[in-house]
Amino acid sequence: MATAVTTRQQQQRAAELNVIARKQRSLWKDALTRLLRNKAAIAGMIVILFVAFVAIFAEIRLDAIGLHFRLAPYDPVADQNTPKALMEPIWTQAFGSKYTDPVMGSDQLGRDILSRLMFGSRISLIVGFVPVAIVFVIGGTVGMLAGYLGGWVDNSLMRFTDIIYAFPDLLFVIIIVATLRGTAFGDILGGLLLIFVGIAIVGWVGLARLVRGQVLSLKHREFIEAARCIGATPTRIMLKHLFPNVLAPVIVSVAFAIPGAMLTEATLSFLGVGIRPPTPTWGAMINEGFVVFSSTPWPVLLPALCISIVLLAFTFVGDGLRDALDPRMKL
Amino acid sequence: MFFVALITFSLAHLAPGSPFDKNPNRPLPEETIARLERYFGVDKPIPEQFVIYVGNLLRGDLGNSFVQRGRPVSEIIGQGIGVTAQLGIQALLLALAFSIPLGIISALKQNTPLDYFSLLIATIGTTIPGFVTAIFLIYIFGVSFHLLPFVGWGSWQHSIMPTFVLALGPGAFLTRITRASMLEAIRQDYVRTARSKGLREQSVIVGHALKNALIPVATIIGPATAGLITGSFIIESLFNVPGIGRFYVLSINGRDYPMIMSTTLLYAFIIMIANLTVDIVYGALDPRIKVS
Numbered sequence: 001m002a003t004a005v006t007t008r009q010q011q012q013r014a015a016e017l018n019v020i021a022r023k024q025r026s027l028w029k030d031a032l033t034r035l036l037r038n039k040a041a042i043a044g045m046i047v048i049l050f051v052a053f054v055a056i057f058a059e060i061r062l063d064a065i066g067l068h069f070r071l072a073p074y075d076p077v078a079d080q081n082t083p084k085a086l087m088e089p090i091w092t093q094a095f096g097s098k099y100t101d102p103v104m105g106s107d108q109l110g111r112d113i114l115s116r117l118m119f120g121s122r123i124s125l126i127v128g129f130v131p132v133a134i135v136f137v138i139g140g141t142v143g144m145l146a147g148y149l150g151g152w153v154d155n156s157l158m159r160f161t162d163i164i165y166a167f168p169d170l171l172f173v174i175i176i177v178a179t180l181r182g183t184a185f186g187d188i189l190g191g192l193l194l195i196f197v198g199i200a201i202v203g204w205v206g207l208a209r210l211v212r213g214q215v216l217s218l219k220h221r222e223f224i225e226a227a228r229c230i231g232a233t234p235t236r237i238m239l240k241h242l243f244p245n246v247l248a249p250v251i252v253s254v255a256f257a258i259p260g261a262m263l264t265e266a267t268l269s270f271l272g273v274g275i276r277p278p279t280p281t282w283g284a285m286i287n288e289g290f291v292v293f294s295s296t297p298w299p300v301l302l303p304a305l306c307i308s309i310v311l312l313a314f315t316f317v318g319d320g321l322r323d324a325l326d327p328r329m330k331l
Numbered sequence: 332m333f334f335v336a337l338i339t340f341s342l343a344h345l346a347p348g349s350p351f352d353k354n355p356n357r358p359l360p361e362e363t364i365a366r367l368e369r370y371f372g373v374d375k376p377i378p379e380q381f382v383i384y385v386g387n388l389l390r391g392d393l394g395n396s397f398v399q400r401g402r403p404v405s406e407i408i409g410q411g412i413g414v415t416a417q418l419g420i421q422a423l424l425l426a427l428a429f430s431i432p433l434g435i436i437s438a439l440k441q442n443t444p445l446d447y448f449s450l451l452i453a454t455i456g457t458t459i460p461g462f463v464t465a466i467f468l469i470y471i472f473g474v475s476f477h478l479l480p481f482v483g484w485g486s487w488q489h490s491i492m493p494t495f496v497l498a499l500g501p502g503a504f505l506t507r508i509t510r511a512s513m514l515e516a517i518r519q520d521y522v523r524t525a526r527s528k529g530l531r532e533q534s535v536i537v538g539h540a541l542k543n544a545l546i547p548v549a550t551i552i553g554p555a556t557a558g559l560i561t562g563s564f565i566i567e568s569l570f571n572v573p574g575i576g577r578f579y580v581l582s583i584n585g586r587d588y589p590m591i592m593s594t595t596l597l598y599a600f601i602i603m604i605a606n607l608t609v610d611i612v613y614g615a616l617d618p619r620i621k622v623s
Binding site for chain 1: 454455457458459460462463466467469470473474560561565568569580583591595598
């Protein structure tokens, strides 16, 4: 009896070992599997891909090879391109109405809302990704240096963050953007560059603090000591050993920073201090249409819906990434 | 505080254009502009203006508004602060009133449809900006069914929608925090001890788990106040509520330096006070943490 039990235990153990040996996967593959199992995250990714598709193909103009393709039915900026101003979308019109052309109606200047929404998605996506990329590079570098080197780099970073933290984020961006709008700098790309800078200035500090904290907790671990003992240079340690280890929380924070930046742009445009008209952005469409909201709600409701759906999509992906990358959730 | 003042001041003054060139078609005569600039003290060099401003500030003088014909800023703020404070406090109370029960329930019924529902509400509340939610609410309750007024301020009906929209963001955030800290609390040893000594489930939850779970929630009230403040100037502009937030947005567009300065400082001050209060209360709630 005793031997039988032992044998069974051994068999079990062997099976377990075998399983462990076969199912060896990296953290990233593991995370990817978990992310793909998350239905909300998948739905979010599909929405984002769809919006990216619309944004790219809203208009493609390559004059060099004479290519001009526009998915949007109208020019989003030229005024009076639909039969008349403030047309209702087709779903509120009586069946068999003579106007079926502007599918989603037109705004008070007679511009096609569908086209403006499609071009607006470009601004939203650009504002989502570009400032966050700046934040990733600057915040990551400063946080890494401050955490690993310490000293005056660390001290000045911490003082600077204290000052930035005294402002509510949005208040700070509004002040920067509102005051610098009239300058030549504020004119570049119709005010887009100023918004990038505004969001990045406020945003990099949070990421730098995150990276710094992670590096501080990692830098006295054995694998870093070991790397230092075999004579790895600080640059090598930071890039090859610390960077991959802080990447997971950084990715999660970046994933949430993207909808944050889009929200900031929408809010700025809504308050009238964002990108200059007539460039279509969802926030600006809400701002412009709000005057006639009580009589003609669709020019406001449609961009509001677009903002909600896209922000939710990014948040779902962010949630999915967090759950996939956070080892504590493994249970 | 000093740095906040310095940064706001330099940014506001770096901006091109004077507050007096409002009408490009009918420019004011040059001597009028010079007189106006002398009257408001903006003809002096910028560092000197800053010293004068800080000096006045310390004596409690916030300066006069440029745009509203030299009305003292303190008077404008005094007029708006009652409205803003009422809106803010209502929103904070509403947020606490729905978020804490919701967070507790969803922690106790983890992974049930009820939990998913409240998580969904919390995600929507934190993700979708207040002005977008406000637009949907105005459309449903104001435009379609004419149930609630959505412009102006006065009766209690006017404050329903702004309060609700303002409460939604911080409330959703608080729900998540309450849920997370409650989930952690009910797995602690002291809860198991309380249960094993035969206490009723109700007193285990309220007396043992909840008491500890609310400590992290208390610390979030500081950032939540900041959220309420930044939310307030958008919501006030949207619903045309005559509070400080709306004046703030107007003053940014009108380049009204004293108004921008004072309001920003006031906001930073409120947030600092809120954070300080939270630090002190935190120390009192949790004796493990000492206020240094």
